[in-house]
């Protein structure tokens with residue numbers, strides 16, 4: 001069972017971490033060596049699934065817990081999950097829905113029908129559209145416990161592995177975002193932290209919300225999930241510069257919105273940050289022992 005521990009002292013912690021890392025941390029990007037494939041025990045594994053135009057990410061913890069972030073635009077995620085969990089295991093310890101838009105939510109219907117989900121974290125505020133209402137009925141029917149989360153809270157997954165919530169700021173912030181009719185603004189943004197490794201998951205957070213985050217103290221990170229399929233509306237150079245990622249990943253598929261935009265691609269390129277995309281590179285896999293990390297792609 002996932003253990004939830006919430007704290008309120010995140011800001012101070014992030015500040016200390018940033019100072020510490022700027023002095024001591026050396027960047028460790030390695031292309032996944034072939035001999036590494038057999039390893040698994042004690043490693044954190046993250047997959048950025050190639051599921052088309054939307055987001056779906058799978059995390060296997062060092063002690064074997066299974067976590068899913070968003071479900072992508074359709075049930076493609078089922079095939080990916082089935083091969084990652086194996087036939088005998090149909091349990092997801094935690095699912096996080098960053099916001100209730102179809103490209104993040106659609107795939108979750110089938111996930112919840114076919115797998116046992118122990119806990120759900122989501123923020124829907126007042127922006128529960130028809131699709132979202134259908135989903136909340138389903139989880140009510142299945143009896144899956146669900147929680148709202150806000151900045152400053154922490155989900156302790158296991159020793160040395162935690163999720164730190166950075167956004168939405170609070171319930172008031174989430175509600176005002178939904179009053180503006182834009183669930184993207186209320187996307188759950190969180191830091192996945194395993195020892196010295198830090199990844200930031202951003203949902204479809206927009207520039208305004210990012211500006212508010214830049215006003216807080218943001219940590220240096222290793223890997224950034226680029227906001228909103230690489231849309232201009234989520235592209236904020238101040239945000240990227242403050243996070244200083246060593247790698248950026250765009251989850252995107254065939255679309256008519258022009259995602260990812262040329263400005264976004266050039267923005268990362270000008271900053272010298274390598275960019276991987278699920279439409280071009282397929283499912284992107286990260287493994288880490290908490291100090292070094294390895295990336296591989298299809």
Ligand SMILES: [Zn+2]
Pocket residue numbers: 054055101103104203204228229
């Ligand atoms: Zn999206």
